[in-house]
Amino acid sequence: MQKAFPEMKGFSLRNLKYMRAFAEAYPDEQLVQQAVALIAWGHNVRILDTVKDQTERLWYVQQTIQHGWSRNVLVHQIESKLYQRQGKATTNFNRTLPQPQSQLAQQLLKDPYTFDFLNLGEDFLEGDLKRALIDHIRDFLLELGVGFGYLGSQYHLEVGGEDFYIDLLFYHARLHCYIVIDLKIEEFKPEYSGKMNFYVSAVDDLLRQPDDQPTIGMILCKSKNKVIAEYSLCDIYT
Structure with a gap:
């Protein structure tokens, strides 16, 4: 890959493992182009590391795109289990x-x-x-x-x-x-x-x-x- 793309960097063993995990998590190329690819690689890595459910993963991806979350804000929202808490309040x-x-x-x-x-x-x-x-x-x-x-x-x-x-x-x-x-x-x-x-x-x-x-x-x-x-x-x- 380094020979094929000499101008590119980031082909460390760690990153290659994340690339494989990314491909396995998002096999739908259209989904990748329309959503997941719109957030930074570091955001994607944090989501892959901490969120295992596919629906929940896509929810955090969409929220990051919609609200422009930084990586630190994204990590905070995942750690505070925002997905499970959102929309659950008792109301009339x-x-x-x-x-x-x-x-x-x-x-x-x-x-x-x-x-x-x-x-x-x-x-x-x-x-x-x-x-x-x-x-x-x-x-x-x-x-x-x-x-x-x-x-x-x-x-x-x-x-x-x-x-x-x-x-x-x-x-x-x-x-x-x-x-x-x-x-x-x-x-x-x-x-x-x-x-x-x-x-x-x-x-x-x-x-x-x-x-x-x-x-x-x-x-x-x-x-x-x-x-x-x-x-x-x-x-x-x-």
């Missing part, structure tokens, strides 16, 4: 959001979210979590996903002459809507959905513009009972 989007907004919103949310980058101890408070997320906003936005624009922490709203403060407020570029995030360090409780419904309604009334889609609320808890969460959300339509 099928009843509260129009199509295709509801389907796209569902695909963007995860369960669980991982905040290992915070390095918080065992006995931290909600205030500690909020401050740590703001201090690590770049990592937090990476975990949330592409399209989230940060608007503020403890975002002030005045409703009925009283002051209220949203933990975190974002605007999503692809969904074209505000996203309210409420942080809890406890297991999900039914009353959390009522509070979130209030925040979503207030943002829709006070901030939402005619071209914006309906506001989305996200409650990030330590854990949840799926049945309780579904019951809490089943009759909320705003």
Whole structure:
């Protein structure tokens, strides 16, 4: 090969083994040309090393192309098992959001979210979590996903002459809507959905513009009972 392609480099024993593995993993030449060949060789090597399922491999390839992930970001997403978490959040989007907004919103949310980058101890408070997320906003936005624009922490709203403060407020570029995030360090409780419904309604009334889609609320808890969460959300339509 070196004689046939004297201008090319990279024919080490290690790379030759990866080339063979690549050929075995992607026997469809059209698939290679239209997808896999569009990402860097180093990205392909990381995917071959760590992802064994073909469908999952192609998902990471497509996400890398779509979002322009660097190699380090790709490795982080694989190690955090993004493929298994994406689109798994308990929501009521099928009843509260129009199509295709509801389907796209569902695909963007995860369960669980991982905040290992915070390095918080065992006995931290909600205030500690909020401050740590703001201090690590770049990592937090990476975990949330592409399209989230940060608007503020403890975002002030005045409703009925009283002051209220949203933990975190974002605007999503692809969904074209505000996203309210409420942080809890406890297991999900039914009353959390009522509070979130209030925040979503207030943002829709006070901030939402005619071209914006309906506001989305996200409650990030330590854990949840799926049945309780579904019951809490089943009759909320705003």
